[in-house]
Structures are given as structure tokens and as C-alpha cells.
Amino acid sequence: MERLQKVIAHAGIASRRKAEQLILQGKVKVNGKVVTELGVKVGPQDKVEVDGIPVEREEPVYYLLYKPRGVISSVKDDKGRKVVTDFFKDVDKRIYPIGRLDYDTSGILLLTNDGDFANLLMHPRYEIEKVYIAKVKGIPTREQLKQLEKGIMLEDGMTAPAKVKMLSINKQKQTAIIEIRIHEGRNRQVRRMFEAIGCKVMKLKRERYAFLDLKGLNPGDYRELTPHEVKQLRALALSGGGK
Template sequence: MERLQKVIAQAGIASRRKAEELIAEGKVKVNGKIVRELGTKVSANDKVEVNEIPLEREEKIYILMYKPRGVISAVKDDKNRKVVIDFLPEIKERVYPIGRLDYDTSGLLLLTNDGEFANLLMHPRYEINKTYVAKIKGIPSRQSLKQLEKGVKLEDGITAPAKAKLLSADKKTQKSIVELTIHEGKNRQVRRMFEAIGHPVQKLKRERYAFLNLHSLNAGESRELSPHEVKQLRALAETGTGLQ
């Protein structure tokens, strides 16, 4: 059971606030009867009409995509740059990204048309792990890696504890590969964290999101999450075990 105004909003008819106005104005029917109560809840079997037009409810869909570099994590872009939706022409539902990856960052991105699910995963309180692999300038010391793990001071606050691991280092080129796991979602956070310890990022990829990875996918490819994977993600968020 979901609130009527939420169902209308999810169907793309109007914003939730506008949907509340439509209900109050008597322009919404449930099973043939006008409903004005904002607290009304409906099930998938109820017939909802807005301005005498039957509501078509989209089936919930959950997608895992390997976002390429040079692509915007959005449904559309006012500068006509390529967006992630351009890689999903076969998807008829109106999906949108859960969170975002920067234009120059590649890797695992989730998309859905389930607003409640998206909000659950994006809320920092639920601590969903996100693991990145960064190619950086210089070779970080053990102390610098510990600083990443303890938390670094950024202009919008100190970052939460993280996990950092040096994967490789090339003394000749003075470049390194570092794996960093965080559960926050500050703007350009990973890049800013490395800049804060004096090792700017040259290339960045999100390898994992909770237990999900990019196995068998190439850049630009995607797959639907299984019902079990969706259930697992909900459980991780709701129980606060996303860091395990």
C-alpha cells in the first residue's frame, strides 16, 4: 500500500505537491469514487484516475550500469552532452540514476524508477559501501593512506572513516593505483580526498557498490538487478550493515 499522491507522482503525472492539490480539488478517483483525503493509500490492484484518465503504473525496474567516462549521470543535459539514459534505449520505464558519478569518472552506477528505494540507498545514515580504484600522481606514504582512513578535512567537513589500500606504485613514472572504500556521497569526494593528501587523481573508476560489481560488463553496458539483489540492498540499508 502506498500513498495516493506518491503513486500519482511516480507515474509522472505531476509532482507530489501538485498531486496533493489535484486530490484536494476532487480531480482524482480511486475505483470510480472521488477521493479527497491526502492520507489515502492504494494498492497495485486499485484503479486510479486523474482528470478522468486512468493511471498507468510503471513496473519497478532496477538497473546496474557500467558508466563510461565522459557521460553525465542524468536523464538529460542542457548542453546536449551524452547522458546515461542514452545507453538504455530498450528501457521504456522512466528510470533515473541513484546518486551520481562525475563526468570524468567511470564505473558502477545504479538506476531505477523506484523513488523510495533510491532515497534509501542515497541516505548517508545507511552507510552503503562504495569502492573506487584511482590512478593518482605520486606514491602515497603509509601515513597518507591512514589519513584517508581516519578522515580528511574538506571545505564541507571531515570525511567519515574509510578504507584505503595501495594496489601498485611505479617509482619511475611516480604514479600509483589506490583502492578507496567510502560510504558517503559528497560532491567529487574521492577526488577531493586525494587532493587533500597531495596526490591528485588522474583516472577514477567505481568498482563496487555494496556487494555488486562490474563482472562481465564493458563500459556502456548494463543489466537488470535480480529480485534477490534488490532485496539484499534493501536489507543492507535498513539494517545499517552496508560497511560490512
């Protein structure tokens, strides 16, 4: 037996919070009867409807994709560009990405049909650590790297402290490869942080997401998360992202 709002969230209809609102508004029926209380639990045999439409209950699935560059983090694109779900032709469930990676950024992206799980990982309060490798034009000074570590003022506010490590430099080409660890997930955040210290990002890859990495995968490959990994991610988010 599961809580009604969780079943609705798992079906991909709405987040758990939105599902709770739908229940309170009297828009949800269980076995033909309107339910307006949040504590109701339902089993596999119960018939659930939202706004008169039957809820198709899917088993929750969780995937890790090595997103290549030049792919949109969405389920469709009005310009006809390649999207991340194009790599899941053999998956018959309605999955969608948890958060996003920029079009030009490669690396780890998680996908699921579990709205509750997705919202948990994306909630600003529970931000998970993400590790990026950036190739930048220009060699930042030690002081500039310290600015990234302390926080950078962007147009949407100050960034949280980051962990930064210089991996290599090419004095001839005036480029550097830098590892940066952040907990936030703002739009194009890593690129904007480097631009703020005068370094343009030439290439960007998300190498780690919490304890997950890209081991054994090539760009465009994906694998299913193990039940233990899903459990670990939930626990990590609820503990404050491991910070």
C-alpha cells in the same frame, strides 16, 4: 494493494515523502475523490490523479550500468553531451540514475524508475559502501593514507573514516593505484580527498556498490538487477549500509 504514496513514488512523480505532502495538501484523487489521509491503499484498477493529471503506473525496474568515462549521470544535458540514459534506448520506462558518478569517473551506476528505492539508497543515514580504484599522481606516504582512513577535512566538513589499500606503485612515473572504500556520496568526494593529501586523481573507477560488481560487463553495458539483488539492497540500506 499498495500505499498511495508508494504508487506515486513508483511512478517517478515525487519521492515518497513529497508524495505524502501532496496527499495532505489535497492534491491527490483516487477514483475521482480527493484523498487527504496517508493510510489509503490502492489496487491496479484504481485511478490515481495528482494535480488533475492521471498517474501512469509503471512496473518498477532496476538496472546496473557500467558507466564509461565522459558521460553525464543525468537523463539530459543542456550542452548536448552523452548521458547515462542514452545507453537504454530499448527501455521504454522513465528511468533515472540513483546518485551520480562524475563525468570523468567510470564504474557502477544504478538506474531505476522507483523513487522510493532511489531515495532509500541515497539517504545519508543509509549510505551503502562503495569501492573505488584510483590512479593518482604522486605516491602517498603511509601517514597520508592514514589521514584518509581517519577522515579528511574538506570544505563541506570532515569525511567519515575510509578503508584504504595501496595496490601498486610506479616509482619511475611517480604514480600509485589505490583502493578506497567509502560510505558517503558527496560531490567529487574521492578526488577531493586525494587532492587534500597532495595527490591528483588521474583515473577513477567505482568497482563495487555494496555487493554488486562489474563482472561480465564492458563500459556502456547494462544488466537488470535480479529481484533478490533488489531485496538485498533494500535490506542492506535499512540495516545501516552494512556498516
